[in-house]
Amino acid sequence: MKNTWSRRLLVPLFLFTSACATTSPATSAPGASVPERPFGTLRDQATRQQAWLRERMEKALPTLMRQYGIEMWVISMREYNEDPVFPALVAPTTFAARRRTIYVFHDRGPELGVERLALGGGTQGGVYEARRAQLQVDGGGVTRQAELWGPDQWKVLKAVLEERKPKVIGINVSRTFAFADGLTHGEYEGMAEALGTEWTSRMKPAEGLAVDLIAWRGEDEARFYEDLTKLAWNIIETGFSNQVITPGKTRTSDVVWWMRQRVNDLGLGTWFQPSVEVQRQGKTEEELGQDPVIERGDVLHCDFGVTALRLNTDTQHMGYVLREGETDAPAGLKAALARSNRLQDIVFEELRPGRTGNEILKASRERMKSEGIEGTVYSHPIGLNGHGAGPMIGLWDRQEGVPGNGDHKVIPNQWFSIELQATSPVPEWGGQKVRSAQEEDVTLDATGKVRWALKRQTAFHLVR
Template identity: 30%
Template sequence: MKNALVILISFFFAFSCQNQIDEEKQVEKIDNPFTGKNPWPEIRKKRINQLLPEAMDRAEIDAWMVICRENNNDPMALHIGGENAGGTSFYVFYKSDDKVQSIVFCSFGEVTALKELGLHDSIVSISRGQDVFKLATDFVKELNSGKIAVNMSSSNSTADGLSHSQYQKLAESFGTEWEEKLVSAEELVYEWLSIKLPEEIEIMRKAAEITGKWELEAYETIIPGKTNDAEVAEFLNEKIKAYGYEDGWNPEQNPNVNSGPDRGHSHATEKVIMPGDVIQTDFGIKVYGIWVTDIQRFAYVLKEGEEKAPEDIQRYWDVAKRGHRLVFENMKPGISGYELDKAQREWMKENGSLPVPWSTGHPVGYVAHDVGPSLGGGQEGITPSKAALKPLREGMVFAYDGFYAWKIKGGEKTISVEEMVVVTENGAEYLTAPQEELILIGNEIK
């Protein structure tokens, strides 16, 4: 009888625990906006139909050829429907009657799936033994195109998917009289990927809200004198796993939680968080396997007897925040990233900040450092890059910082108020509420 009672109690305990787990999972499902059908296929189709023609016009490109293949694919494959390529396939986009048409030359085993994708106007099946390079180049020759863009670039890795051997064979197939028409797709890729559709911005807005919210929750776990940077990072890693998301960048360095001197882009260490520390958390998530975020949150750990941050730390925060808002107030279509970066560096210098080597900001979207204008170039002793001199356009999304750097024991410390914004018709708009106050963490060491 006693054994039976023990078994019965164990059963009800296990049943109760399972119910609690199921309830927690249910709460997570309700709280997760990214559990439904992946919207990328429809958004990708709209991007090709709506944004690619405009991009080809601005880049003055008549035809674009992308070569996709298995295991070492072109960085643009996901954007054109070539992510599942097996044998070598050609994706050709070309102007026709003020529209952009597309044709794919691929192995016979891929035809059915590509047709069902419904992304391209024509699919041409290649039999074994046929030369796909000759078929594709012959087709483009018949178009009598002007500039033919191919994915080779010395400054934009996303537009640099063409291998050396592929280029050699492509040039051979075209012949010397056509080779001079081959130009870099750098401008085309820039013009196309730098603009995000309203639907994409809404997805990134929700993801940004989650990113910032989790960073605040992570700070609530800190016990000064006990918790280390890596444990705060692990809290955020567990959040990503629980919700089925991915890291915004390399998992080894996401998130970067740092309560000591600057470490640049790096991993969180086992450095114990102590009173008087300023903590930086740089964190991003990827949702639907496509869109990423990049947001930072800063906190100060109160010392014994303190109820607020010391005057110097508070001033550093205020100057960094004001530098960030200065950029926000001037961000609008037509202005260059260089102008924005320069304005903030002048503000930093006026207020006694050490110079920082990093640009004020960067595009963010499909990767953390996405294609688009650089908000940089104002650093002393450097020449602004071509991307820094490009004008901002409506629909571009940026993650950018407000800086203040000073000397601390062991090196320097930088507050880099990083938020995500979208450029609108008249200015800019935050994707999630920006951090207004320095987060304060209690000083008890138990």
């Protein structure tokens, strides 16, 4: 999670004038050239995203509705108060709900499939059938379709229910998962008043369905994610190099804002403010202050993410600023990094479909303790959201497990950020403990096989 370090860097925007070369998603070399549009034009990106949407609706949705016993799923929202599931349901050219938008999914069985209706708004590139009210325009009997709004939509929803007569109606209400709690109180009141007890009595929370549909990722999304992760790595590699850092002059805030600016210059976004921290021999965190100048011999840590095509990365890496005469980090620091690598191995091996986040956390911590590693595990799903839909695998302050959120199960075609830290005494620093906090994204395919989205850091980024 983003609060894995006890403080977050809160500093003003410093002007940073270092000359910094560009990076490329196609290579891991700091300073390599990059296309002006690393993922193509917006039109190219939208075409790819639209294919992802159709695959999600045609492949994931029917399976999940049947798994959770939801015959009909009704999702109602208003403009600028969208349900959290909204980004998983709409085309890349749709940025907000239209006035009131109601999506209805009706499972007619394996042969006929899931019917997809939009009561208000458009077809989302042909993914939905749009239902609109018929209004008489003049005395000549001419009728036209009008966009649904207000009470008209509830009437059309009631007609849809009466035509299909579902026995179970799923709605997005949850006291556990924010992702499954998108039906506002006002929307529910309006719906219940219009539909009456005959239909509201058939409603039940669609918690697991909402969570898992947001979490589900397809094969081409995973292919794209490798390139997105590669770009995130390259920005970190350049940020933790002499192209950005001049020991004795550059502050941590300079690196933070260079990262933000670099992402912006590429036409991309991020879902949180990056952070850069320093650990220094003989100094406490309080003595270093909020925005220290980076010095030789410092251990660096960053937390950084990139957002593109609605997908998010989350990466934490370690760096080291070489002292005069050094060509590599001291052996004790490399051993500390290897220890957090080992903890990554453990969580990676324990992560598999069908297990809850709390089960994975417990098994991982038992193995961690048996190997004498002092650390914490606080991994999370990732995808359409940075801290994504699905089971939490610990929190930095909840190592005994996370009731509710941690009890959900991992599914195939889901992604995670394996986030953790190992704390180790470093002989070269007089036994002072160093915290090696790492985070790498992994993908699970349709068979449940876990892969690093790109790779994981096994050596310090070196500032010379």
